[in-house]
Structures are given as structure tokens and as C-alpha cells.
Amino acid sequence: MRKYRFLLVLAVLSVAGCGGGRDEGKFSEEEMAAMPLAQREGLPEASGGFVLAVGGETISAKEIMTEALLEYCRPVAQRSSLEQFKEQIRPPIEQIIVTRVSDILLHQKAKQRAGDNVEDRLEKVVDREVREFVASFGYDHAKAEEALKARGMDWKEFRKYQKRLILSQSYIASQLPEQTAVTYRELLDGYNEMKEQVFVRPAEITFRLIDIEVAKIELNDPNKSRHEQAKELAEGLVREIESGQDFGELARRHSHGYRASLGGLWKPVQPGSLAEPYDILAREAERMEAGEIAGPVEASGHIFIMKLEDKAAKSYEPFEEVQKEVEATIHVERRRKALDELNRKLVEKAVARDRDRFVDYCLEEIYRVSNL
DSSP: OOSSOOOOOOOOOOGGGTTSOTTTTOOOHHHHHTSOOOOOOOOOOBSSSSEEEETTEEEEHHHHOOHHHHHHHHHHHHTSOHHHHHHHHHHHHHHHHHHHHHHHHHHHHHHHHHOTTHHHHHHHHHHHHHHHHHHTTTTOHHHHHHHHHHTTOOHHHHHHHHHHHHHHHHHHHHHSOOOOOOOHHHHHHHHHHHTTTTSEEOOEEEEEEEEEEGGGOOOOOTTSOHHHHHHHHHHHHHHHHHTTOOHHHHHHHHOOSTTGGGTTBOOOBOGGGOOTTTHHHHHHHHTOOTTOEEEEEEETTEEEEEEEEEEEOOEEOOHHHHHHHHHHHHHHHHHHHHHHHHHHHHHTTOOOTTHHHHHHHHHHHHHHHHTO
């Protein structure tokens, strides 16, 4: 169980329904990105130093060396020897290649399942994707085309990309298991695992503060130090508050704090978030009730007078109120595990004999280009 919220909804799309509505199983790019492919060990045989062959398709070093990757690698390459560079950059390069291999194999499997007439159905869906993409730019075709160029695509490549995405998503959806009911015990266990990170309501305090900074006190009595006069001012203010004077009005007239103009009223804060010297106020609030006054309290050149307006202890959202969210999270986690297993099986027969040679070639090319 992941210890954070998943709000991802995984739809199911049959390949026969590719020509249907957009919401019938089409995952967004963000949703696909949230479902990472599992780590793989096996990779297909390389057909040479420049490309890696994957069931009739090839991955070139140029494909791997995107501008974003070069931008990331360039500083490392320029301050390292080749061997140091290889050691540091090899893991992300291997993962990029593994992911690319998985994408190719997934697409090939999806195409086999779809049959011969899938192209016609895909064309209709992609036409709609193109129209919606242009619509997202206010139907300005030139702006849409400019956005594609920024992603390194033209319209032909965009259509090809959308076909692969739709087909692969359809296959993934068809292979994922049907949702089964979540038991009450699973719900409770899930809630207990998630509640500290997800459903917690932190302790919170709301207060007014008169913040007297000793360094800002005007010297009215040459026989007394600033600290003495600041303390006398604070003690006098406490007496006025106890006699019924309005705390907010006194804060406006005497506080040096940044919220003095608001009558010293702070927004609700978590006690543990208060930095020095204000952290002492959290300790004072622990033993106070709403409406009570604390002070004068001295800390690091400040003298505080605090009125506690409200106080809430740490609590949790009730199980009954978040049960549906826990259930959705459990379903997503089940699908996530099933997807990992699907991708593991997809590439388990791949050959790994020349993987290192292709990875080395990519690393050497990236190093060379980065140091031009």
C-alpha cells in the first residue's frame, strides 16, 4: 500500500472500441506516466554499435540522446573523465533503454491482438485527438503546430505517436484484471497505513500577539536599560488587558510584530511550524485554553504577550468519511501491481547479450557531444 493519495482512475477499453468515445479507456499521458514500467534485466540482441534491434524495430543512439538528456548530462561530462561519467550516468541510460524496449514490445503485442483492420479505427480516433489538440489552443492551428515543434514533432509524428499511445493503452486495459470487491478488513488496514500521511489533521493554534522587541524600545528613563523599560511596558499592558482593555487595540498601538495592524491576530498555524523565537509560544499554548492570556514571556530579545483564540489537537479524518478514497487507492495499487507483472512477462524472453555494448556506445557518444 502506497502511503499517499492516488486519485488515478484506470478505465478499460477493448480494441474493438477504439473508434468509440474519448473516455472509453483512453489513459492520459499523465496517467501513463504514473504507471512506470517495471525494472527489466533482459534486453534484445544489438545488431551493431549504433542501434539495438527489438523484434523488427531498432533503437538508435540518436533516439536516446534527446536534448533534455544532453542538457542533464553535459555538466557531468565536462567535469569528469569518461570512466567517471560512465559510472554516474549508466543507470539512467540503462533505464531509458529498458523503457524504450518495453514500449516497443508492448506496441507490437497490442498490434498483434488488434488485427489487420485496426488502422482504420485508429485513424478516426486520431482525427479526433488532432481536433482536440488544436482546440486546446483556441483553434489556432499555427499555435498548435508551434507547440508540436517545441516537443520535437510535426503533425505526421504526432499522429504516429497518438496511434501508438492509444493502441498500447487499449492493450494494457484489456490485460488488467477485473476489479474485485475490497473487504472491510482491507479497507481498515489501508486506512491505518495511510492515515498518518494522508488523513491527519495536525494540531493547530490561533492567537493574537503583542510582540515587544527590546531593541526598538525608546529610552524614556536614562536610569533604566531598554530591557527594563520593555519589561515594564509589557507588565503594564498585561494589567490593562486584565482590567478589560481590548487586546487587539493594545497590539495595534504597542506591538512591533508584523501583524500589529491586524490587532496582532495570526493565521492558524501548526505549533511545530513556529521558528525561533516564536516556538516558545507553542509551548505556552500547550497548557492554555482558548481565551487565556500568557505573558510577559521573554525570548531572544522579544517580550511576548499572547492571547490564545483557538486550539485544536491533532486528529484524523474519520474512516467513514474517507472510505471511498481508501477503496480507490487499493484498486489503483492492485492495477499497478498487475501492470508491473504484465510488463515483466512482456520482456522476460528478450536477449541481453549485447546490451552493455549498446549502452557503452550511447554513453561514449553523449560524452563526446557534451565535450565538443
